[in-house]
Amino acid sequence: MGPADCRGARLPRPRLVADRLARPRRRPRRALGRAHRPRHRRTVPVTAPLLEVEDLAIRYDDRRVVQDVAFRIAPGEVLALVGESGSGKTTTAMAVLGLLPPNGRIERGAVRLAGTDIAGWPERRLAALRGARMSLVPQDPVTSLNPVRTVGAQVAEVLRIHGERDERRIRARVIELLERVGLEPAALRASQYPHELSGGMRQRVLIAIAVALRPALIVADEPTSALDVTVQRRILDLLDELRRQDGTAVLLVTHDLGVAADRADRIVVLRDGRIQEAGPVRQVLGAPRSAYARQLLRDAPSLSTHRHRPASAGGDIAVRVHGLVQDFPGRDGVPFRAVDGVGFELRQGTTHALVGESGSGKTTTARCVAGFLRPTAGEVTVCGTDVAALRGEALRQFRRQVQLVYQNPYASLDPRQTVARSVEEPLLNFEPVPAAERRHRVEAMAERVGLPRDLLARQPRALSGGQRQRVAIARALILQPRVLVLDEAVSALDVTVQAQILALLEELQQSLGLSYLFVSHDLAVVRQIADTVTVMRAGRVEEAGPVEPVFHAPRSDYARELIDAIPGRTAPQILESVP
Structure with a gap:
């Protein structure tokens, strides 16, 4: 049955990732049987690779985007494909799954799963493998889950499509899967819709779908890039646990070398569709041969040996926030308190960072500083001006002193303007x-x-x-302006581009005397760019002070948890030798 609106009229069903992984519906039992014949596994030696990509070339229309790519993944192994946007890493991963877009095709090469070349298989045969022998954990759980179907129904769908018909067994398996990925109480979560779950919870649903049929290979395409560091760590820990328990191999697609360093056994570095470097983590990180790999290492904040710049005393106070409270209308007339008693100072010519998980109140605080929200209580002073007291033309002119730079530059620019x-x-x-x-x-x-x-x-x-x-x-x-509010201004950028923008911001600050209020969930970047920091949780200040003591000797358990979750902290201590 397709989704329907409140009047009962049928609506077109969105084409989601889960749908593509589960098609086609015809003759699922026979297709699944072919994918699971025991003799296939018995005839492949234990030491043989589960996945072998050889001499792969991929073309979109008349443009070749991947060339001469080759790698192997053994059962239970994690191989990371790393590189910038446009490097070909996601295209390569989608080719393995047979999910290239309509204008994409494998021009040459082999994709061998358990010794069988599946590169030329038709969609119907590939569909029998997806979910059963190989699965995808996509990047964006918002667009990958059907908003008008419950979580339980979406997990159950993959079971039905691959042959399960007993509704009682399906319900039991759905609950078992949700419990396994840490979504409890599982019965309640199964009855909820995606919008009722957090980003981390939605990503766990996608993992439950991916492991439902115990596949031999999971392709994880930037599975945590949009998540806070603590949620990111929990998701990656979950994937590690499932891999250890089931012996599942993982092809991890990421632009974050810190994540690759912590989680992968081997790394393949791609640029412009070609392999620049490949090998064990210790080899690639400790003694990179290519200039591009060395550049990625230098640019990765989580792997940088330069932890932060020397603290600057700064000049006069540019921004002072004291006792800030911000309420929003809530259910049943009870207000929701997003910011509760926050205070900090930003000195002229320095950078103060607001960090914390989603919902911590950091963006709301920044919008109060910029004059876009009128505080419920407290004081916000910018360059000696009481922001809360401004009205009309005075408030409009105030915006010349404080400007915002948002996370998504494409969304904040008019697409029709030059x-x-x-x-x-x-x-x-x-x-x-x-x-x-x-x-x-x-x-x-x-x-x-x-x-x-x-x-x-x-x-x-x-x-x-x-x-x-x-x-x-x-x-x-x-x-x-005298103050820039940077709201996740570099979090959507590749590591090399991010490094360029951070260098630009530092140069502009030194030459123009700018003051930055830097809002971010990326503590590795904060450690690199900020002079002082305020750690927020549920609208309150957990910890504050200069970057050095907060990062190296945090007093609160929450700040310690955030800092410990920075990827790359468990990488081998051989990065100091990188030239």
């Missing part, structure tokens, strides 16, 4: 200067943030993620 128009827009709103003067200031600011002049005539869709973020920074700086 880069030049986006950067000059604040000037049109606040400074009615002649067109020639505006053009000169826009060009000067573009040069300042490292944007080539020929990009000014383009629209955001024609830029890379790093270029779009540079546009967002240029737009924020065009009015010469």
